Amino acid sequence: MASTTDPATGDLPEDLEGAILDLKRERNAIILAHYYQDDDLQDVADVVGDSLALAQAAQRADCDVIAFCGVHFMAETAKILNPDKPVVVPDMEAGCSLADGCPAEEFQAFVDQYPGAKVLTYINASAEVKAMSDLICTSSNAVKMVEALKGEKIVFAPDRHLARWVMQETGRDDLAVWQGACLVHELFSAKGLARLRVQHPEAEVLAHPECDQAVLDQADFIASTTGIIRRAVETPDRPSIIATEDGVFHSILQQVPGKVLHQAPGMDESCSCNQCPFMRLNTMEKLYTALRDLRPQVEVKEDIRVKALVPIERMLALSARTRKRS
Numbered sequence: 001m002a003s004t005t006d007p008a009t010g011d012l013p014e015d016l017e018g019a020i021l022d023l024k025r026e027r028n029a030i031i032l033a034h035y036y037q038d039d040d041l042q043d044v045a046d047v048v049g050d051s052l053a054l055a056q057a058a059q060r061a062d063c064d065v066i067a068f069c070g071v072h073f074m075a076e077t078a079k080i081l082n083p084d085k086p087v088v089v090p091d092m093e094a095g096c097s098l099a100d101g102c103p104a105e106e107f108q109a110f111v112d113q114y115p116g117a118k119v120l121t122y123i124n125a126s127a128e129v130k131a132m133s134d135l136i137c138t139s140s141n142a143v144k145m146v147e148a149l150k151g152e153k154i155v156f157a158p159d160r161h162l163a164r165w166v167m168q169e170t171g172r173d174d175l176a177v178w179q180g181a182c183l184v185h186e187l188f189s190a191k192g193l194a195r196l197r198v199q200h201p202e203a204e205v206l207a208h209p210e211c212d213q214a215v216l217d218q219a220d221f222i223a224s225t226t227g228i229i230r231r232a233v234e235t236p237d238r239p240s241i242i243a244t245e246d247g248v249f250h251s252i253l254q255q256v257p258g259k260v261l262h263q264a265p266g267m268d269e270s271c272s273c274n275q276c277p278f279m280r281l282n283t284m285e286k287l288y289t290a291l292r293d294l295r296p297q298v299e300v301k302e303d304i305r306v307k308a309l310v311p312i313e314r315m316l317a318l319s320a321r322t323r324k325r326s
């Protein structure tokens with residue numbers, strides 16, 4: 001096979017996609033990719049999804065190896081669910097501002113201020129923080145998970161914007177909230193969005209609950225990544241202005257080619273390319289070498305894994321019940 005040489009990764013085949021698919025077959029691997037990945041990584045994946053869909057795919061994975069194209073906490077969740085399978089990632093440095101902004105020791109001190117409270121943690125957190133939690137949620141099921149804890153005092157971490165939105169949706173105003181934020185979702189410009197709405201008055205504005213209130217105040221539809229994609233696909237003839245990571249556009253345009261999409265601008269108004277710098281560390285080259293060398297691999301200490309598994313499985317069971325009903 002023809003190859004080129006990369007100083008960081010060694011010999012690389014020219015047909016990277018073909019080589020990845022060959023390795024996938026040889027290894028009996030499954031490739032999971034988040035919607036915030038580069039288009040070529042999404043195209044080579046077996047499952048493309050949001051955090052919940054990828055956790056569900058990891059739970060039912062029937063394979064020998066999981067290659068996870070996303071960020072560290074997602075791959076860690078896959079490892080917690082699959083302790084006997086190697087979980088490889090293209091880039092071990094692909095972290096998350098939310099997970100990194102909630103260190104386990106400080107979080108324990110926060111939780112200790114609310115004795116008897118149930119700890120509901122957004123999946124964007126480390127395995128150690130998950131291990132301290134009673135229940136996990138994603139943005140697709142956060143409202144359901146708060147409702148599942150009816151009558152309980154709740155500590156919610158680590159996204160303060162998601163917490164505020166969930167409180168509005170559930171009518172609860174008593175959650176004790178860890179004050180973290182995502183550097184992608186929080187940094188959309190409310191002023192820039194207002195300007196874009198004036199330019200495109202016919203467009204529907206879609207946004208994530210993890211955005212700032214000044215952005216949500218202008219949104220016609222607020223939902224998780226999957227919800228945003230579904231809404232955009234269901235309204236093919238109406239332009240959408242979307243406050244999201246722009247990897248999401250790939251999936252929408254695959255389903256409704258020609259749909260008019262406008263990216264909500266970030267705070268730096270000279271650029272409308274809202275990309276998660278952690279997600280975008282992953283590349284086809286790094287995925288190829290991860291599958292070839294079976295490294296880097298995500299590891300979780302067994303005592304932490306066993307504790308973190310409980311609230312993750314609780315969430316997956318509650319989400320499955322919700323799906324069957326709807």
Ligand code: 13P
Nearest residue numbers: 050051052138139224225
């Ligand atoms: P979802 O995948 O749950 O939509 O969350 C978006 C995100 O930022 C993942 O890190």
Ligand code: SF4
Nearest residue numbers: 071096097182184276
């Ligand atoms: Fe974390 Fe935000 Fe990147 Fe998602 S988009 S991985 S929440 S920094």
